[in-house]
Amino acid sequence: MTQEEQINQLFRQRVCWITDSGPEDDIAISSRIRFARNVAGEPFPIRADDETLCRVRNEVLECIRGVSAAESFRVCEFEVDTLSQLDRRFLLERHLISREFMNPRHGAALVTNREQGTFVMINEEDHLRIQVLAPGFQLKSLWDRIDRFDDLLSGHIPFAFDAQYGYLTACPTNLGTGMRASVMLHLPGLVLSGQIQAVLQGVGKLGLAARGFYGEGSQTLGNLYQISNQSSLGESEAQIIDRICAVISQIIAHEKKARMLLLANRRDFLLDHVGRAYGLLKHSYLITGEESLNALSALRLGVDMKMFKSVDIHTVNELFLLVQSAHLQKYSCRELEQEERDAVRASLLRKYFQD
Amino acid sequence: MLCQNCNKNEATIHVQQIVNGQEKTFHLCAACAAKKAETEPELQSFNLAEMLFDLADKVAATVGQDTSSTGKTMVCPLCGWDMERFRKTGYLGCPDCYKTFSALLSGVLKNMHRGCTHEGKTPCSSTDSRPSREIASLRHDLTELRKELALRIKNEEYEEAARLRDEIQSLTLKLEENEKK
Secondary structure: OOOOHHHHHHOOOOOHHHHHOOOOOOOOOEEEEEEOEEEEEOOOOOOOOOHHHHHHHHHHHHHHHHHHHOOOOEEEEEEEHHHHHHHHHHHHHHOOOOOHHOOOOOOOOEEEEEOOOOEEEEEOOOEEEEEEEEEEOHHHHHHHHHHHHHHHHOOOOOOEEEEOEEEEEOOOOEOOOEEEEEEEEEEEEHHHHHHHHHHHHHHHHEEEEEEEEEOOOOOOOOEEEEEOOOOOOOOOHHHHHHHHHHHHHHHHHHHHHHHHHHHHHHHHHHHHHHHHHHHHHHOOOOOOOOHHHHHHHHHHHHHHOOOOOOHHHHHHHHHHHOOHHHHHHHOOOOOOHHHHHHHHHHHHHHHHHHO | OOOOOOOOEEOEEEEEEEOEEEEEEEEOOOHHHHOOOOOHHOOOOOOOOHHHHHHHHHHHHOOOOOOHHHHHOOOOOOOOHHHHHHHHOOOOOOOOOHHHHHHHHHHHHHHHHOOOOOOOOOOOOOOHHOOOOOHHHHHHHHHHOOOOOOOOHHHOOOOHHHHHHHHHHHHHHHHHHHOOO
16 A cells, blocks of 8 residues: 555544543543653764664664554554655644654654554654554543553663663753653633633643644644643653643633633623634635634534534534645545635535534 | 734744843744844844753853863764754754763753653663563664664675574574563
8 A cells, every 4th residue: 555545544544532532521632642762872863864764763663563563453654754745734733743744854754553542753853752642631541551552662672761861862851751741622711711821821830831733833723722741851750740630630620610600701702702603614615724723612612511412522623633724635635725725624614514 | 822023823932131121022923033033133043952051051150160161062972963063953962962961961951850860760661571681682682683684685795684684583582582581
């Protein structure tokens, strides 16, 4: 099967963190943990030549094949540097690759399981970026999964490790555990009630970072915020996860309260916000990606607050993915210009909300 | 918060400067910050890595260490990465760089993290699954042999490659036996 066919298969494949239910998934869309790991004795990707990068890639791929065969889960492999820009964009929208991988080096690769809940970027900033992703707020069960997978890999790959500094990473910001744990939160209540800036500032003071939809350096869209740990050295993984979980639980409680207060005190404002968004999604003939993500956010709020009986929350999640540009082009099976995309997006949404 | 220049994108760069009691504040998106940097010197070369190093230098200076004389000429003996590149990019070149630049790193790490010593898991974390020395060395040998095998195949030295393949097979069996124990 060619890489493009594999990508098209991934497009049709169920995405576990979009279609499955998870704890607190009315507010927490997904949880993610990533480990940064490097092969001992090899220069980091920034310093390595193409030959070294390809050798590292082949070694890592071979090891992952071995581990996944023993665990009997099926994986797809992609040489990211040979993919088209559209296919890379598609993987970015699925959160399988980072923005850095949009301009990949030679030897850049991605391995993912079919459900796209466990995957490894090879030769991004570090030799390995091991990631696990699940619906809702469930960092602790994700930790068990990634810890085990990491142990299996470390049985075959000698990871660069130092007793004082822990796992050695290309950038000292990831040193130690090499771990970043994050939860993607949908916070329209806090945005509508004007409390979001205060909450985000609080998050910063507690040593956590808030990022936009596509991670580092991206802007916020659709009231989605990714909250993650800033530091990775000096605390164990369990301590970091406990710290994040405590903050996330509080933010979720704040968001719930904000929604209830909006319903109690500004009912018409809330209904108008949701109703207009629904109208936009149902009746537009041209709609931009940003406009549709913001409208879908409002609709999701309405669904969470039981304003719609006919719309399912997983459908809204799926649409969050489908309205993005590469997904739209995969959906139409061809490349689309900007205005064409807006038309196709609107027609897709009209079709979804016909009844 | 939206970018104060274009009012479209989310502001991701926030700079506040107080010069002679006069406050100057910028809330900009990355694109506008890049444009504005041409006219506003305080936005030029906005670089987190450099900021952290400046901070580390100041900390070191107050405790009487002179990082500038030791640090700037330092070069990693293994990969050739130097202080200047570390400073510019914020990246190190290889695992060994952590030894080379350790004197400078301690200051930087204090600003970034909650401690300077690793507290978390170790490769093959639980003590009962920690590989014995023999297993570790077998794994190391296998990795080296595989590297050499790839090289021989590339150079079309098939006789040597066949010998290596057999050696890898026998070592793999030995490793599996050891792992079962």
